[in-house]
Amino acid sequence: MKHKVITANALVEGDVIYLSPEGAWVRDLVEAEIFTDEAVAEDMLLTAAARTGEAVGVYLAEVTPEGAPAHFREAFRASGPSNRFHGKQTQREA
Amino acid sequence: MYPYTDFDTAFLAERNAQFRAQVARRLLGELTEEEFKPLRLMNGLYLQLHAYMLRVAIPYGTLSSAQMRKLAELATRWDKGYGHFTTRQNIQYNWPRLADVPDMLDALGEVGLHAIQTSGNTIRNVTADHFAGAAADEVADPRPVAELIRQWSTDHPEFQFMPRKFKIAITGSETDRAVTRAHDIGLQIVREDGALGYRVIVGGGLGRTPMIGKVLTEFLPEEDLLPYLEAIVSVWNQIGRRDNKYKSRIKITVHELGIDHIREAVEERFAQLRPLFSGVDQELLESIRAHFAPPAFVQRSTAPFDAAYAADPAFRAWADTNLVQHRAEGYAIVTVSLKAHGATPGDATSEQITALADLAETFGHDELRISHEQNVILPHVHRADLPALHAALKEHGLATANIGLASDIIACPGMDYCALATARSIPVAQQIATRIEELRIEQDVGPLKIKISGCINACGHHHVGHIGILGLDRAGVENYQITLGGDHTGAGAIGQRMGPGFAYDEIVPAIERLLHAYLALREDRSETFLETVKRLGLAPFKSALYEEGKAHAAE
Structure with missing residues (x-):
């Protein structure tokens, strides 16, 4: 299967989060677990989606084998808007 | 300006308290997202790409200085120091935290503002001519009746779970600055034999299936307005399609069943509803009107x-x-x-x-x-x-002299913020405006409306732009379609598609070619871009877009 990560928006802050190999929600795509086995990914998705007190709109997003976003929408989610230096891109610099 | 009565203030306070409790229950895990989502949407709270977004209504586009200051305070205290004004006379905050939203709503309540029904399948914020009460060509100020409609539609028990959203716009002038023909209901105040009434237009809308609204009645007596509006929304609420969200708006109902069928159904429902309106609404309208008296203008030397x-x-x-x-x-x-x-x-x-x-x-x-x-x-x-x-x-960097010109561009938030977007629109607008400034052709080009949407829902009104730009996702890449000849004034016109779309880095040069083509094709400076398009049709502009485009690419 294609490479995938589990992503959502945080319930309180609303920002983009990813599921880490340790099962924690992390803010940076580079810390996300990359799934290559479809059955494992689907199974983890169900578990993650059940964490409704932490995350909203949980889904699988495709990444490249190197872990970069495969689609431009995911690239914006991972970095922030292009018209203002806000969102994830500021956290990465810090 | 309409000041909230004790009733309004108490209603809003109670509503805000309800939402505060709903947020608390959501944060405690007592409400699921499925349960919470319709509640937050009814209070203007979306979850977008990077954060929550709070959409605050600016009813009929009117604000006092105190209200405006409060909007700034919200941006400073709970957001990132700015707000985004939208095509529906709302302001959007792009970065609030869920836990802060109840405080934001309470702060808005202090100055008589709210976010109720800025989302969800309800009657949305009523929009109006932004020159209302000041325009020289006005029959009557549309804001008192817009306020009456706001009060009637807010929390209207019959209209909280409709097939889809419902938008009403109103103008008091023959010159349509409120895009009334692209709304579910468009109202125009008219005078007939000395009496005020309304031309009622129904079934307009942009989005996936753009439609110019049709006249339901040429003259509706003033006192019949609320029962007539209630009849329209009630008819559609019953027969509007709930099976397919792309066919649920009233424009599709009108299109599928025909305006005559809708008129008949509305008249029948109106006959039932009219006796229920005792005239209290007209007394209320009179009292609202007093608050919109013109300011005390003075005579001074200019x-x-x-x-x-x-x-x-x-x-x-x-x-x-x-x-x-x-x-x-x-x-x-x-x-x-x-x-x-x-x-x-x-x-x-x-x-x-x-x-x-x-x-x-x-x-x-x-x-x-x-x-x-x-x-x-x-x-x-x-x-x-x-x-x-x-x-x-x-x-304050607010003296840009470009109203109605090529860089006065409408753009929706697009994929920089919006979860529904299929492409970005803001950077396209920024780059077009920057390029026009570099070329120093803005004054020469003259009146031109460029409108950009980042998805088919058309928040950027691209269908009625003289030049419309629609951003799409084509096989995982941003792609921009161009339409020409749209117009939101007069009888209204939907722009026509030019041909294949352009990539993100091709769209600005493509618009530049259109502007140069117009300068070369116009009869003289007095012929506007839109007039030249109407006179010559699309062909010479297509040629500028695609043949010249090819020539440039081959160089």
Whole structure:
């Protein structure tokens, strides 16, 4: 299967989060677990989606084998808007 | 301006308290997202790409200085120091935290503002002509009746779970500045044999299936308005399609069943509803009207204006583009551009919003308007005060002289913020405006409306742009379709598609080719872009877009 990560928006802050190999929600795509086995990914998705007190709109997003976003929408989610230096891109610099 | 009564204040406080409790229950895990989502949407709270987004209604686009200051306070205290004014006379905050939203709503309540029904399948914020009460060509000020409609539609028990959202716009002028033909219901105040009434247009809309609204009745007596509106929404609420969200808007109902069928059904329902309206609504309207009395205009010399106009070219350029004739002698309607070349259309910082509130207080009878074209209007400024106002605007980066010109672009938030978007629209607007500035052709090109949407839902009104741009996702890449010849005024016109779309890095040069083609094709300077398109059709513009495009690519 294609490479995938589990992503959502945080319930309180609303920002983009990813599921880490340790099962924690992390803010940076580079810390996300990359799934290559479809059955494992689907199974983890169900578990993650059940964490409704932490995350909203949980889904699988495709990444490249190197872990970069495969689609431009995911690239914006991972970095922030292009018209203002806000969102994830500021956290990465810090 | 309408001041909230004790009833309004108590209603809003109770509603905000309910939402505060709902947020608390969500955070405690007592409500699932599925349960919570419709509740937050009814209170204007979306979850977007990077954060929550709070959409606050600016009913009929009218604000007092105190309300405007409060909008700045929200941006400073709970957001990132700016707000985004939208094509529906709303302001959106792009970065609130869920836990802060109840405090934001309470703060808004202090000045009689709310976010109720700015989302969800309800009757949305009622929009109006942004020159209402000031325009020289007005039959009557549409805002009192817009306020009546706001009160009638807010929390209307029958209309909280409709097939889809429902939008009403109203104008008091023959010149349509409120895009009434692209709304579910468009109202135009008209006078017939000395009596005021409404031309009622139904079934307009943009989005996936753009439709120009059709006239349901040419003249509706004033006192019949609310029962008639209730009849329309009630008929559609029953027969509008709930099986397919792409076919649920009233424009599809009207299109599928025909305007005559809808008229018959509305008349039948109206006959049932009319006796239930005892006339209390008309008494209420009268009392609302008193709050919209025109300010006390004064007679003063306009000499300071004349002197500045003669001496200062920057002031003259601004006065020529950003002012409109006022109904009162010696006054002007001032449009403050939120479209500085290269800036995000519709964005204003807290500092700018506060400055505008102060300037409205000093020079503008304490009143501001937000236009669907994403600009701010000071509707009543005496010409003698314009040089001082212009100087103050300049200090805050608000003196851009481009209203109605090529860089006065409407753009939706697009994929920089919106979860529904299929492509970006803001950077396209920024780059087009920057390029136009570099080429120094803006004054030469003259009146031109460029409108950009980042998805088929058309929040950027691209269908009615003289040049419309629609951003799509084509096989995982941003792609931009161009339409030409759209028009939101008069009878309205939907733009026609030119041909294959352009990639993100090709769209700005493509627009540039269209502008140069127009300059070469027009008969003379008096023929506008839209007139040239109407006279010559699309062919010469297609050739400029695609054949010249190929020639450039081959170089």
